[in-house]
Amino acid sequence: MRLLLVEDHVPLADELLVGLTRQGYAVDWLADGRDALQQGASEPYDLIILDLGLPGKSGLEVLREWRAGGLVTPVLVLTARSSWAERIEGLKTGADDYLAKPFHPEELQLRIQALLRRAHGLANQPQLQVAGWLLDERRQCVSRNGVEVELTAAEFALLRYFMLHPQQLLSKSQLAEHLYDGETERDSNVLEVHVNRLRGKLGREVIETRRGQGYRFTGTPA
Amino acid sequence: MRSIQRRLSLGLLTVLLVVGLLLAQTSLWLFDLGLRSYLETGLRNQAETLLSSLARGPEGVQLDQQRLAPSYQRPLSGSYFRIEAGTQLWRSRSLWDRELLGGAAPGLQAELGDGPQGQLLLVYRAYYRRFGQPLSITVAKDYSPVLASFRRLQYLGLALGLGALVLIFLLQRLTIRRALRPLEQARQQLLQLQQGQRGQLDTQVPQELEPLVGQINHLLTHTAESLTRSRHALGNLGHALKTPLAVLLSLAAREELNAHPELRATLREQLAQIEQRLSRELARARLAGEALPGAQFVCAEELPGLCATLEMIHPRGLQLSWQAPKDLRLPWEREDLLELLGNLLDNACKWAHSQVRLTIARQAAGFVLMVDDDGPGIALASRAAVLERGSRLDEQVAGHGLGLGVVRDMVQVWGGRLKLLDSPLGGLRVSIELSRAVGMPAGLTPASAP
Numbered sequence: 001m002r003l004l005l006v007e008d009h010v011p012l013a014d015e016l017l018v019g020l021t022r023q024g025y026a027v028d029w030l031a032d033g034r035d036a037l038q039q040g041a042s043e044p045y046d047l048i049i050l051d052l053g054l055p056g057k058s059g060l061e062v063l064r065e066w067r068a069g070g071l072v073t074p075v076l077v078l079t080a081r082s083s084w085a086e087r088i089e090g091l092k093t094g095a096d097d098y099l100a101k102p103f104h105p106e107e108l109q110l111r112i113q114a115l116l117r118r119a120h121g122l123a124n125q126p127q128l129q130v131a132g133w134l135l136d137e138r139r140q141c142v143s144r145n146g147v148e149v150e151l152t153a154a155e156f157a158l159l160r161y162f163m164l165h166p167q168q169l170l171s172k173s174q175l176a177e178h179l180y181d182g183e184t185e186r187d188s189n190v191l192e193v194h195v196n197r198l199r200g201k202l203g204r205e206v207i208e209t210r211r212g213q214g215y216r217f218t219g220t221p222a
Numbered sequence: 223m224r225s226i227q228r229r230l231s232l233g234l235l236t237v238l239l240v241v242g243l244l245l246a247q248t249s250l251w252l253f254d255l256g257l258r259s260y261l262e263t264g265l266r267n268q269a270e271t272l273l274s275s276l277a278r279g280p281e282g283v284q285l286d287q288q289r290l291a292p293s294y295q296r297p298l299s300g301s302y303f304r305i306e307a308g309t310q311l312w313r314s315r316s317l318w319d320r321e322l323l324g325g326a327a328p329g330l331q332a333e334l335g336d337g338p339q340g341q342l343l344l345v346y347r348a349y350y351r352r353f354g355q356p357l358s359i360t361v362a363k364d365y366s367p368v369l370a371s372f373r374r375l376q377y378l379g380l381a382l383g384l385g386a387l388v389l390i391f392l393l394q395r396l397t398i399r400r401a402l403r404p405l406e407q408a409r410q411q412l413l414q415l416q417q418g419q420r421g422q423l424d425t426q427v428p429q430e431l432e433p434l435v436g437q438i439n440h441l442l443t444h445t446a447e448s449l450t451r452s453r454h455a456l457g458n459l460g461h462a463l464k465t466p467l468a469v470l471l472s473l474a475a476r477e478e479l480n481a482h483p484e485l486r487a488t489l490r491e492q493l494a495q496i497e498q499r500l501s502r503e504l505a506r507a508r509l510a511g512e513a514l515p516g517a518q519f520v521c522a523e524e525l526p527g528l529c530a531t532l533e534m535i536h537p538r539g540l541q542l543s544w545q546a547p548k549d550l551r552l553p554w555e556r557e558d559l560l561e562l563l564g565n566l567l568d569n570a571c572k573w574a575h576s577q578v579r580l581t582i583a584r585q586a587a588g589f590v591l592m593v594d595d596d597g598p599g600i601a602l603a604s605r606a607a608v609l610e611r612g613s614r615l616d617e618q619v620a621g622h623g624l625g626l627g628v629v630r631d632m633v634q635v636w637g638g639r640l641k642l643l644d645s646p647l648g649g650l651r652v653s654i655e656l657s658r659a660v661g662m663p664a665g666l667t668p669a670s671a672p
Contacts, residue, residue, distance in 0.1 A: 009465045015472035053461050080464035081457045082501070083508060084564030085557040088527045091534055098535060102467035102497050105475045118537060 001116060001161060002026040002178045004043070006036040006059070007051040007078065016049070019105050024140065024157035025112075026181040033057030037065055044177050045073050047116055049108075052079040052090070060093050067094035074119045076111060078103075113137050120164045130163045131219025133202070142202070149201050158194050162207065162217035171214035226405070227398050234394055238387055246379050250372060258344065261363060262330040265346035269359045272303055273350055276357070283353055285312045298338050300364030307357045322360055334365055342366045404428050408435065415442075415515050417553055442515070449510050453557075460504050467497055505628045509635055510555035517555035521546040521582060524556065528563060532578075536571040546582040552589060554636065554656075562632050566593040566652055569626065573597030577647055588638075588657040597649035605642040626652070 003020060007013040008031040020027045028043070030036045033054035040048055040062070052059035063075060074096040079086070082100030090098055097115050099108060117125055128135040134143050140156040142149050151159065157179055162170070176186040195215060199207055205220040268291075275289040285305065293301040294314040304322040305312040313322065320338040322345070325331045330346050337343040343362040350357045404427050414420045422442060423435045474489040510517065525544045533542055552559060563580065570578045574595035581592040600608060608626065626640075629652075633640045638656040645651035 009469070011469045012465055012472070015469055019472065019475075053458075080461035082460070083457075083505070083557060084528065084531070084560040086457075087535075087564070088524075088531050088560065091531045092527060096534065097537075098531070101461075101464040102471050102493070105472050114537060 001046045004040055004045045004048045005029045008054050023109060024153055026179055028182045033062050037062045040066055041069055041071055046178055048073055048075045050075050050077050052081060063093050074115050076115055128163050130166045133219055135160060135163055154194050155198050159198055166217050169214055169216050227402060230398050235391060238390060242383050261344055262346060265361045268361045269348045272359050276352060278353055283307055302362040304360040308355050322362055337364060404431055453508055456504055456507050463500055502627055506631050510558050519552040519554055519556050519559040521550045532567050532571055540571055540574055541577045544580040562629055565629050570595035591654045593652045594645040594647045595649040596647040599650040600642060
């Protein structure tokens with residue numbers, strides 16, 4: 001999952017970057033509204049965390065222009081301006097969720113997870129569950145019929161992306177775009193290695209290879 | 223203060239009455255005076271005629287009865303005389319058995335003399351000297367017909383005067399009402415302002431009202447602007463304080479602190495206290511309260527957005543509904559009410575199993591807002607304590623929201639009543655009664671419109 005974090009308060013951004021990276025998200029960070037407007041519309045982000053009090057261009061304006069430009073990426077608004085009038089305005093502008101500062105880091109995690117599930121048509125699920133596989137996003141492990149499988153950070157991030165796009169054909173470049181932030185070098189061999197390790201842990205049939213096209217998560221256990 | 227119209231009417235009526243009576247009485251008096259001096263000439267002529275009717279006869283001075291006017295002969299005719307010449311005395315036959323009395327001063331007597339049959343006589347007395355002896359001649363004329371016609375004139379005048387007064391009064395009322403129409407219009411507009419149907423007064427008013435209307439409009443703009451400014455400043459302050467708080471909360475969650483759970487707990491507790499206090503005070507400071515008379519909350523416009531926001535914040539398939547009379551406008555500031563309802567509904571959404579319902583209804587004295595949920599509710603015994611302390615009702619569900627604390631503050635500012643009841647849905651019902659008349663000055667109530 002690739003996220004864009006737009007926050008001008010550097011200490012908070014640092015904290016959030018550390019936390020989000022630890023949760024297996026690839027995060028790009030911007031502090032200026034004008035940069036965010038441009039990059040948010042051009043890069044294929046899965047979710048955008050947007051602070052409203054930004055230099056250059058206010059968060060609401062950025063959001064309005066994104067939506068006017070047809071951007072459908074879910075946007076989680078992060079703001080200290082938490083009056084209901086402002087929340088409603090944020091929603092009308094096109095925000096998908098609203099988190100008032102200060103917040104507990106776990107609260108942000110839960111909201112990001114919920115928003116991603118919702119964005120992929122898996123609403124009303126407290127946990128990500130596909131084809132019998134239950135992903136514990138907090139502990140970064142997956143289980144099936146009570147049998148738990150430990151995952152590395154990279155495997156977890158990859159599996160989460162697969163599970164959010166079940167039965168969909170995902171090309172290697174698409175996977176790379178969504179699993180690595182803008183600064184990491186993308187190596188398709190590394191991706192292949194991770195896919196194979198996942199197969200090793202969950203079973204060969206779980207991820208199907210379409211030669212020359214990409215991968216498909218079927219969820220069929222071995 | 224009494225109405226200007228009544229004052230003007232009363233003043234004008236008094237002036238008209240005093241001046242009218244004074245004028246009528248004076249003109250009557252002047253007329254009387256003129257008439258008397260005219261009649262005096264006639265009486266003098268009669269006296270002189272009588273004088274010339276005296277002739278020296280064989281038995282001394284004699285009155286030539288032949289030359290007397292016939293009215294002197296007819297009894298009680300209204301014309302009388304009396305001639306004294308030394309010991310001799312002549313009286314007109316018309317006097318019959320009455321004596322003609324009167325003052326001794328020459329000329330027309332100031333007082334009217336008594337005549338026969340209740341007649342009031344205008345008496346003229348003259349002194350002459352004839353045939354070597356002094357003569358006094360008194361002639362009199364009945365004045366009562368004139369007095370009677372005066373009285374008739376007075377009655378007529380009074381009736382006419384009263385009629386004129388009524389006419390003038392009505393016309394004046396009409397004029398005043400017409401002249402005061404802009405005032406009445408301004409009054410109506412103030413009423414609309416108070417009810418939130420308009421934000422400014424019309425500036426198309428007569429010159430006299432211009433400064434007043436201008437000043438009120440200026441004040442309204444100024445209040446709205448300073449409210450926006452102060453809210454913006456509060457927003458900035460909140461931003462400046464809450465962002466570092468968010469950093470601290472994040473730091474408190476770091477793994478390094480896993481080894482020191484008591485340190486983490488204390489940190490979190492203190493941070494939570496700061497946050498709670500900060501949010502509550504900021505929310506309280508944001509309140510417009512009664513500052514903006516033109517404020518209003520259009521239910522049909524605002525509630526769908528609020529519900530959508532709540533559904534977004536609580537994405538667990540809650541059934542969120544609202545009920546309000548069609549076209550209902552609440553006379554309170556929009557952001558204030560959104561804050562109040564937002565907090566109430568947010569609280570209900572946290573506790574509800576599946577259903578939250580907002581009902582807004584008109585009441586005799588104002589409005590009632592009710593938020594129902596089908597959650598666990600609050601035990602009867604602990605409700606008072608919850609209200610009294612304004613304690614957090616939402617401690618078990620993480621996230622934003624101050625629960626009832628902010629709501630309680632707002633209801634207090636508006637002079638309303640907050641009650642916790644059993645909901646027909648099974649959970650808690652928070653009922654808030656708000657009085658419509660808060661802040662509305664007397665005389666601006668719709669009922670007093672003429």
